[in-house]
Amino acid sequence: MKWKIGSLEIHTRPCQKSDKDFVLGLIKKTLFSYVAKYYKPSVKMFDDRFAKDYKERKILLRGKRRIGFFQLKKVNKKLIINGLFLSPNYQGKGIGKFIMTYFEKFAHKNKLKNIELQVWDNNPAKDFYKKNGYKIVLRKNHKYTMSKEIK
Template sequence: MAIELRRATDRQLDFARDLTRRAMLPYYREFDLLWIEEAFNEAWGWREQWLVVEGDTLMGYFSLSQDRQALFIRELHLLPEYRGRGVGSWVLEALARWTQERQLPLLRLMVFKSNPARELYVRQGFVVMGDDGCFVRMQRVIAG
């Protein structure tokens, strides 16, 4: 696989929002949450936005923020045809390297309790740190 991570621009906002909505709507319904387009659009402006690509093929995207302790994965979504093929694991390993390069000790995320991606995160070394209602907070300690 020749996967690359490229900075997203505002031209990919519609793609990212639509992919996120399609992936997350079942969980929003399950937990009786309201999807708000404007909230996604606003977060687009202050988070780091990245594309997952192979050549000219757009496979997905992810969104990051950070503080003094951790790099936070705010969104990580792949198009359905790229799920279960090792792409997510590759992205998570790349993000672990980025966390180390940024000299941060933790890589963190939140995931819906019922999302099967939790299994991927556990395989990638994430541990559950807490429960926030419909979400589970997870983190991976990054060796310095």
């Protein structure tokens, strides 16, 4: 996929095993501080998960530079966002909002009823999702499940 977001041209490609260090580095940079409030983040757990599901991820690129990644899964009549991560230098530029809108169009086109994601309760991304129409439908331990109905 190729997108023009403001003055930025972004495209995607499938995640490869060679992206592991980039993906882990971005997760460490953007998520581990929230997780660390409750648990010691586990690199081994990440390694195991990456080996199992890296093919489900898409890498976001600006030119040849990797700037983020996302992971989606269709389950029943839901689109599950298993992750949307952007490098800090690319946050606040409309990329996340654009991609979330793309996810909504994808869900609508595929006749999915809603989009669901999980976010740590101390992660400011929760407010981003709320602004984009997502509602908290469940709180379990330190995570919120958020959902948006697709019409």
